[in-house]
Amino acid sequence: MEPAVSLAVCALLFLLWVRVKGLEFVLIHQRWVFVCLFLLPLSLIFDIYYYVRAWVVFKLSSAPRLHGQRVRDIQKQVREWKEQGSKTFMCTGRPGWLTVSLRVGKYKKTHKNIMINLMDILEVDTKKQDDGEAEF
Secondary structure, X not given: OXXXXXXXXXXXXXXXXXXXXXXXXXXXXXXXXXXHHHHHHHHXXXXXXXXXXXHHHHHHOHHHHHHHHHHHHHHHHHHHHHHOOOOOOEEEOOOHHHOOOOOOOXXXXXOEEEOOOHHHOOOOOOOOOOOOOOOO
């Protein structure tokens, strides 16, 4: 019970410190508190969610089953882009919050976004370029 009491005392002291200094001061000058107490646990939960999701997709074999449909959808988007005259460049439609880089991709607003589910890609066969039917 002693560790729980000491943790509660630390939490109480932290809340009093935030109350006295102000939340804005803590977020600006003591970022490590926000990172350690909020962002790191949130990041861990996010990683666990995507790990469990990948495991479920792998076990249920939904990726191979939907592979042909996903390839046809990507091909349809590229054909539509070509029919519109290919006036802009293409880029993936991956949202900015999923990128690794801290740089803001402004080109996403001016380029043709091709929505590709990169989580479950099996392979890319550039020589065959079939109609999306997966081989098993």
